[in-house]
Amino acid sequence: MKISRKMKRAATGCLAAALLCTGIINNVSAFNLGSVLGGVAKVGGISWLVTQYGDKINSAINSVMMKEGAGTNYATKVVPIVSLGNKQYIGAAQVIGPSKQVEKVKAVGQIQIAWNSSLFRINGLIPMDSVNPTSFSRVQGVGVSANIDVKI
Incomplete structure (x- = not known):
């Protein structure tokens, strides 16, 4: 019996939500969302999960x-991370700032820069008003407070 791709996505999404909502995953250490999602969370699946x-x-x-004593009174929101190099969804990020500005953020753009013969790797994270990496404006006054990696 074949299970449809849509059914797999729904099942893994429900499982992930259940784990988050019931507090099973409640410590600060990173958890392996990739193992929970299996092969379902491919590039397009990340956007679906965030939505x-x-x-x-x-x-x-x-x-x-x-x-952990690092709470905030600012508004926060989780959005997909879009690679500005290859135009793919590559993860998710939590943005933080004044609520009017946070509402404008649709994605976080990531620029990777190798510097000093690749001795340093820099990941620039830019809160954007669009999910389109070729046509966006930076949302001023908003920062990235968490980076959510998804193994794809």
């Missing part, structure tokens, strides 16, 4: 930060 579960992921991050 469906971004609020729950955001709440989980805020709860952990508060528990």
